[in-house]
Amino acid sequence: MTIMSLYAKQLVRYPELGISLDFSKLPLDDAFLSSMQGRIDRAFADMKALESGAIANPDEKRMVGHYWLRNSSLAPTPELKAAIDGPLADVKAFGRDVLDGKITPPRAEQYSAALVIGIGGSALGPELVADAIPAAGLDMFFLDNTDPDGMYRVLESLPLEETLVIVISKSGGTPETRNGMLVAQDFFRKNGLEFAPQAVAVTGTGSRLDKTAEAEGWLRRFPMEDWVGGRTSVMSVVGLVPAVLQGVNVDDLLEGARLMDEKTRRDCVKCNASMKLALAWYKATGGKGEKDMVVLPYKDALVLFSKYLQQLIMESLGKRLDLEGNEVCQGISVYGNKGSTDQHAYVQQLRDGVNNFFATFIEVRECSADAVEVEAGATCGDFLQGFLRGTRQALAESGRSSITISIPEVNAKTLGMLIALFERAVSFYASLVNINAYHQPGVEAGKKAAGSFLALLGRVRGALGTAPETAAQMAARLDADQEAVYHCLVHIASGDSSVKWVQADCADEDTFCKA
Numbered sequence: 001m002t003i004m005s006l007y008a009k010q011l012v013r014y015p016e017l018g019i020s021l022d023f024s025k026l027p028l029d030d031a032f033l034s035s036m037q038g039r040i041d042r043a044f045a046d047m048k049a050l051e052s053g054a055i056a057n058p059d060e061k062r063m064v065g066h067y068w069l070r071n072s073s074l075a076p077t078p079e080l081k082a083a084i085d086g087p088l089a090d091v092k093a094f095g096r097d098v099l100d101g102k103i104t105p106p107r108a109e110q111y112s113a114a115l116v117i118g119i120g121g122s123a124l125g126p127e128l129v130a131d132a133i134p135a136a137g138l139d140m141f142f143l144d145n146t147d148p149d150g151m152y153r154v155l156e157s158l159p160l161e162e163t164l165v166i167v168i169s170k171s172g173g174t175p176e177t178r179n180g181m182l183v184a185q186d187f188f189r190k191n192g193l194e195f196a197p198q199a200v201a202v203t204g205t206g207s208r209l210d211k212t213a214e215a216e217g218w219l220r221r222f223p224m225e226d227w228v229g230g231r232t233s234v235m236s237v238v239g240l241v242p243a244v245l246q247g248v249n250v251d252d253l254l255e256g257a258r259l260m261d262e263k264t265r266r267d268c269v270k271c272n273a274s275m276k277l278a279l280a281w282y283k284a285t286g287g288k289g290e291k292d293m294v295v296l297p298y299k300d301a302l303v304l305f306s307k308y309l310q311q312l313i314m315e316s317l318g319k320r321l322d323l324e325g326n327e328v329c330q331g332i333s334v335y336g337n338k339g340s341t342d343q344h345a346y347v348q349q350l351r352d353g354v355n356n357f358f359a360t361f362i363e364v365r366e367c368s369a370d371a372v373e374v375e376a377g378a379t380c381g382d383f384l385q386g387f388l389r390g391t392r393q394a395l396a397e398s399g400r401s402s403i404t405i406s407i408p409e410v411n412a413k414t415l416g417m418l419i420a421l422f423e424r425a426v427s428f429y430a431s432l433v434n435i436n437a438y439h440q441p442g443v444e445a446g447k448k449a450a451g452s453f454l455a456l457l458g459r460v461r462g463a464l465g466t467a468p469e470t471a472a473q474m475a476a477r478l479d480a481d482q483e484a485v486y487h488c489l490v491h492i493a494s495g496d497s498s499v500k501w502v503q504a505d506c507a508d509e510d511t512f513c514k515a
């Protein structure tokens with residue numbers, strides 16, 4: 001077969017949408033496809049059940065409804081449809097009123113900035129949209145961690161009197177988000193401003209955050225539904241509230257996703273880009289995550305896309321048990337940044353080193369500002385394209401697989417398409433490997449351990465006396481783990497100048513006391 005016909009055979013293209021996926025460097029041959037037929041049939045059936053409102057998240061006994069968000073007529077009941085249409089209309093009206101100056105801050109003429117406080121699925125989507133689709137609305141800022149230094153770096157750069165704060169948490173109880181909110185409230189207070197009239201909550205009805213916002217009389221509350229998971233919430237109120245304030249046309253975002261959903265709802269492997277993507281992941285990783293996915297968009301506007309996909313894919317697919325309870329330890333590791341930047345960082349290893357990955361190139365065909373001829377007959381955009389094609393070829397020559405996704409430009413519609421393409425590939429892949437993509441039991445372990453550490457920190461603080469003591473001595477006194485006590489002491493000493501930490505050559509012999 002000639003290269004061109006292999007390319008043509010392995011290409012999925014939706015001309016009306018302007019998107020294509022080239023699998024010729026990770027070809028899905030007929031033998032592979034027939035070996036997968038049983039799994040493919042099940043994946044199509046699972047997707048149908050999921051979209052019709054089945055309990056697709058069996059552990060949490062929840063429906064999985066993010067596909068209804070961009071086509072509410074698919075919602076299985078009139079109540080669910082209303083729970084999509086109502087908030088969408090409210091969000092759009094709210095965005096218009098803020099941008100038109102009908103909703104104004106108490107101490108300024110108009111809002112000019114929005115501060116989003118959230119983490120994980122309650123931050124990554126809004127951050128991606130904010131970075132990928134510059135728009136003429138409010139300037140966007142984010143607190144997405146409990147690092148106080150990071151928080152003040154952002155807070156101090158805000159035009160505070162003109163800043164609308166949006167606190168986003170599906171559960172309403174995530175500590176990092178709660179902390180960000182408390183620090184922001186304190187910052188407002190110290191600057192002589194009231195927080196509540198400038199604050200909006202996006203959270204589950206009746207959650208702790210919802211109750212706080214209600215009790216304190218915040219400007220607005222938008223309800224988040226429990227059938228939308230955090231990592232697939234960018235097209236729910238979680239993503240739409242920040243997007244409208246930023247001035248993004250959310251109808252375009254939703255339409256892009258809806259169109260991709262329609263294309264990839266068909267039970268036809270050959271023409272279903274999401275199914276093909278899932279099958280390519282299966283082929284590349286042996287269906288066991290044996291290879292990592294390196295995401296390389298050749299466009300600065302998509303630099304956060306790999307970070308976004310990291311949560312979508314790794315939190316969905318990284319599971320210990322399959323649906324029958326067998327230990328399978330599934331997942332696909334995702335990393336990446338952007339091309340051609342990464343060619344000067346780690347592409348050396350991709351090309352010559354350990355062959356433990358497959359690449360996903362994202363090509364954006366148009367460069368809007370590309371007039372300067374940097375070499376005879378060549379522009380920056382020509383170089384970008386040249387480097388993408390060159391790297392793809394160089395990887396293929398050394399036996400490294402890749403997929404290339406092409407879109408015409410980065411805008412709300414194409415971003416919606418890309419997000420939907422990957423969301424549906426994740427759903428299909430989870431079925432292919434028989435796991436629940438919609439829970440995240442593993443995340444709890446770290447949260448619980450952090451809670452124990454925080455409790456110990458309080459005890460260690462209370463136990464510190466004026467006599468120098470090693471961690472081992474204090475651990476024996478408190479009947480606690482020596483290493484954990486040591487790290488508590490170091491943390492306390494680092495933040496409190498009244499605590500004396502004498503460092504020995506060996507950490508075992510370090511002593512701590514109140515000065």
Ligand SMILES: O=P(O)(O)OC[C@H]1O[C@H](O)[C@H](O)[C@@H](O)[C@@H]1O
Pocket residue numbers: 119120121122168169170171172173174177230231315440443
């Ligand atoms: O939106 P929230 O309830 O605050 O949750 C924020 C994030 O917290 C977690 O730890 C989950 O693993 C994520 O999936 C979620 O997006």
